[in-house]
Amino acid sequence: MEKVFLYNEVVERIAHQIKNGIITPGEKLSSVRKLCEEHNISMNTAKRVFLELEGLSLIESKPKSGYYVTNRPELNLPLSQSSNPSLIATDTEPDEIITQVYSNMGSADLTLFSIGVPSGDLLPFAKLKKEIILATRALKGGGTEYEPLQGNLKLRRMVAARSPAWGGNLDENDIVTTNGGMNALSFCLMALAKPGDTIAVESPCFPGTLELIISLGLKVLELPTHPVTGIDVNALKKVIPTISICLLVPNFNTPMGSCMPDEAKEKVVSLLAASEIPLIEDDIYGDLYFGTNRPKCCKSFDVDGNVLWCSSVSKTLAPGFRVGWIAPGKYKAKLLKLKLIHSISSTSLIQEAVGNFFKSGKYEHHLRSLRKTLYSNYQNYVQAIAEYFPVGTKTSRPQGGLAIWVELPEGTNTLNLYNLAIKHKISIAPGRMFTLQNQFENCMRLNIGLPWTEELKFKLKTLGSLASMVQKAK
Template identity: 65%
Template sequence: MKEDFLYNRIAQNIANKIKTGVLKTGEKLPSVRILSKEHGISINTSKKVFLELESQSLIQSKPQSGYFVSPLHYLKLPLPETSKPSLVADNREPNELIDRVYSNMGNHELTLFSIGVPSGNLLPLAKLKKEIVLATRSLKDGGTEYESLLGNLKLRRMIAVRSLAWGGALKETDLITTNGCMNSIALCLMALTKPGDTIALESPCYPGILQLAVSMGLKVLEVATHPVSGIDIDAFEQLLPEINICLLVPNFNTPLGYCMSDENKKRIVTLLEKYNIPLIEDDTYGDLYFGTERPKCCKSFDTTGNVLWCSSVSKTLAPGYRAGWVAPGKYKDQIIKLKLIHSISSSAIIHEAVGNFLMTGRHDNHLRRLRKTLQQNYQHYALAIVEYFPLGTKISRPQGGLTLWIEFPVEIDTTELYNHALKNKISIAPGRMFSLQNQFQNCMRLCMGLPWTEDLKLKLKQLGNLAKMI
């Protein structure tokens, strides 16, 4: 406890010196060992101080050189506004725009700022290929048989073990594997809703979830969302009598990238249980934190089985593998029944390979590298936006995840910007995609999961110049 207190105090002290200009951009900080000696703390606690400052994008590490104060110009950019959706449910889908943007998926001639997944260059592709070969050898009949309805045992065991990191304490029997997180969410919605029910979602929200809800005949109630703290809990509580089900992305929501506080997560779980409203939690981005430890989930505070926790490896390891899962709590029987009807079995070979990879230390090593890259990319993107984008541009400050939310001055229409950018081999995700209402026309989402190069910097410069011309 004493070390935790010291770590927070030391980190805050250094952060204040950076923010007030006492420590200047580019200035070198004391080494881990010197900080440890100066403050009488352990080496691990000293490392924790630097990790915390890195998570706030206040410092950056340089191999064999140490830690340095990051350029802070981007922190002068204001945050995007808190969203203000209408409280009247609306189902006007921007289908044509969504179809155009996602038709670019897999087009390697384009710079795909529009697709929120890590580039293959950031993934352990060679190791995954080996795991596929090993899986065909280890499974009975080479993986050609159906699995049990719960899914691959090795994968479920590893997910259960990893849940300890966020306070989940799941057992393998608590989990059902699926074909990706969206498949998990779809099964949950099919099990717990009927046409005409109202679902509460954050605004802005991932387009696929919006389309899924509308396709099932649900009324979508978009909830006002702050770019740092998430939904306004007091305002949300007033809406509960109108809601049948709720779907949230509390950890590094796309497109805003915020991480909801533990206090708010716990409060939401308690409120929804009180009103007997199921909560579907999409935790796809939970492992992509920029801080020192994996954040808790809403499921961490679930004592009655009312939270259906969904996730996958699509944003961390292999988008195309479609390896997902759900811990459905007290709704387990309904989900199993629907999985039998809609898919019978997941891909045995793929899920065995993912399970094997999760068993090794290679996965944690990969995640550490990926998180560091994404955090550095955030800093690179932010600095490029300060330099090249129009005056008045606002950006989110993601605490993890893969995406950055940009808010331009109101006169810049990002659908028009999308059309101009595409002619220049650049694809973006216009803000209108992330709502069923008439909002976010001057916003866009950028994926940070691309390797940072001089060419990528030039693409951002080109995008900024195009925005200035609109």
């Protein structure tokens, strides 16, 4: 364990120096032998450090020369702005563009920059298929019978077993399974809110969350959000008297990809607990970090059971499986009552298969590969945006997740860009989808979970050209 800790520590230290400009692009790193001396590690460990940094696209090997820091294309573009929404709650219906964009889901003839899930080409479907066959043999009745109300025991045990990675300390009795992540959020809101209540969220916010809140007869209060550090905690503090629930995606929220610092997470948890306001934490992207360590969750700092931690495998493993879960803290009884009314039971066969996939270690192996691909994609996207998009374009700098937020020059309407791009078989997610207010008209979210190919690069080039056309036509 000590060697593993030391290896991770060295990787994290060098990665931090690169990302913060202490070691600059093009600079040569210490040799393998020198790294051994500097950190008192073995030759094999030093080589592993370099391989890990290379896998993160932070360094590159030059034959007979050594390792050098790669050029970081994201630094060539300015950072997108923090949002500045009105701090007034609204129950305005979400923009109809949401329905239009999501109707494209599953369209094989479109390049779906608009749908925030990893491509099936990046997912281990063949291995999952084998797990389903094994699950039919293991479960009583081949999976045809009802399972316990809390959900599949194996899945709950494995979710709990993985919780120390993000600072949690859960056991299987803390978990309630659901039919996907949105089902988890829906249960939480139905259990805790009454019609007319106000829910505080990030701005911009996932469109499905906005639609869910409004459909339940609730109001949305959008919080100012920084593209790197997440919500403005001081703004949250100001609106505490007016809200009933806070629903946040602290780790790599879509569309910005921001990640709240640990001290901000702890402050939010404490602030809400003091006012007895529940925090629904959507951690669906937490496993998709680009760095060396998984970030902590707000649930890590929860001592009162006031945080309802939700997640699923929809963004990491199998969107169509609809497997999710909640650690509802002190609200467990309310959640179980709702699940009994609305579901009775989850799909035991699929949950058993996912539980087995976790237990076998295949999930961690898959995540390592997926994270490297997503980070590499992110860099490729930014390089293409810098090269092909209008001058003045800004982007977020996600530290994980599946999205990049693109802010085009003022006056470039991304609803018009969407309509133009569709004619070229390209679908984007206009910024107006991610808010109930009049903002983000010149922004869009792009999904980075597509396999990087020359064709995809050409599609981004086309999109950049179309953006320039829209800009000139304003």
